Structure formats: structure tokens, C-alpha cells
Amino acid sequence: MTNLVSIVIGAIFINNIVLTKFLGLCPFFGVSTKLKNAVSMGGAVTFVMIFSSAITWLVYNEVLLPYGIEYLRIVVFILIIASFVQLSEIVIEGTAPAIQEALGVYLPLITTNCAILGIVLINNISQGYSFVGSLVSGTSTGVGFTLALLLMAGIRERLALADSPECLRGLPLAFISAALLALAFEGFSGMSI
């Protein structure tokens, strides 16, 4: 149980997927201009992360390892992730077409979001979590991603109204604030639970 709690705290704060591991930066900058889009993007990514964590654990430990073909893991993981991205796109298209238009190309791009491939590789290979551990890790990483996206979107909504030097307006200021955010999250590192 304490192990699971430490996975949650670790994935959300100490090893935040975006601000500490620097994975998934493409949607982090692309969709963080509005809070509303950030919420739906975070939701879609979390959905894909939870389900692909579960399925990849089963496939990796029950199929790839016993037959000694774990070198196929990247292809298989991408196949599973891509299926879930497509599924989430079908669901969003059917229920909320406005969100699909707002997210635009970033929705299908979740397929190549390295945060998701990163987290399934971390779950299965570098950490070797159990099934429950993988599920918890996937969920809390999704929450951590959403948290980072929300923080960034809140900052950028304010920055859009601020009187900033013209040469810094837009993406440059976003990069600078992302760096400061990452520095702030560095304060969690070294925390042991």
C-alpha cells in the first residue's frame, strides 16, 4: 500500500512526466493556450495512459516475455497505444465534436506522444511494476500530465494579457515559464517517501 502511495506521489510531483522527465512536450506547448482545451487534452491522455498501461502489462508479461520476443516491445506498445488513441478519437467525435475541433491535430498526435510510450516502458521495463502498480502509475502519470498542462495553461492565459516585450510574446515566454515551472518542481526532487 505504501508502495502504491509512493508511486502516486512520485509520478505526480517528484518525477512529473513533463516537468522533470521532459516527455510529452509537444502537447504541453501546443494545447496549453486555453484552460478548457488543456482539461480535455489531459483527460484524453490520461484515458489512453490508463488503458495502455493495463494492456501493455498483460501483453508484455504474458505474451512477449514467455516467448522470448521482448525485442518487439516498441512495435507492440505503439500498436496498443495507437488503438486506444483511435478509440478515444471515435468517442470524442461521437460525444463532443467541438472538443475534437479545438484539439485539432494534437488529438491523433497522442499516438506519438512520447509521454505515453515513455510511461509504458518505465512501467514494464525500467521499474518492473506489478499489474496494479502499472495501473496506478499510468493513472497518476496522467494526472501529473494534466496538472502540468493546467498550470501552464493558467500561466499562459495570464501571459496573453500581460504587457510583455514583443520579441518574447507567445512561444518564447511559454518556454521561459516552462523552465521556471520545471525549476520549481525540482524542489520536490530528493524527497523520499
Add this chain to the structure above:
Amino acid sequence: MIMEVLVLGVLGFIASVGLEVASSVLGKEKDPRVEAVLDILPGIDCGVCENPSCAQHAEEIVNDPSVLYEKKCVVISDEDYEEIAEILGIDWPAEAESDEES
């Protein structure tokens, strides 16, 4: 060798069947007229019709055919407009009316 092919093939098959089922259960029926109209539109997403893309303009036209009379798309010809009107099943008065206006 055999095992690799089997694993990838079976996984791909499961995924595609799952997606097919999901899209038939949850997916939205696409209006075939939107596709037909989109084929006639230039597809260059120029934005003159005040829509970000031709696809959205096609949807706008199908949802509200009266938009067609405004001739928002400046790229396609009058014959193309007639063709779109035919797809939508509305009259295309055009010639006489637009002469009067101009």
C-alpha cells in the same frame, strides 16, 4: 520467427476488430453529402469563406443549404455550385438573380 508474426498479427487483428466494433457502436454517422460537397470544394483551406478549412465549409453548407446562395467560396466555378446544389437537392436559380444584383 513464426511466433513474432503470430503475435503481431493477432494483436493487430484484435485491435482492428475492436476499433471497428467501437466505431459502429459509438461512432457518429457521417453524412455522405458532406464528402461529396468536399470533393467539389478546392481543398486548399484558403479561409476566404470564413471557415478554417474546406471540410468545415462543406459541413456548414450541408447543415444550412441557404449558405450556398451566398457563394462564399470564390475558387470554384458556377458549374461547381450547380453541382453542389444538385447534391443537396435544392434549386440553383443563380444566373438571372445574380445578374440583377450586379
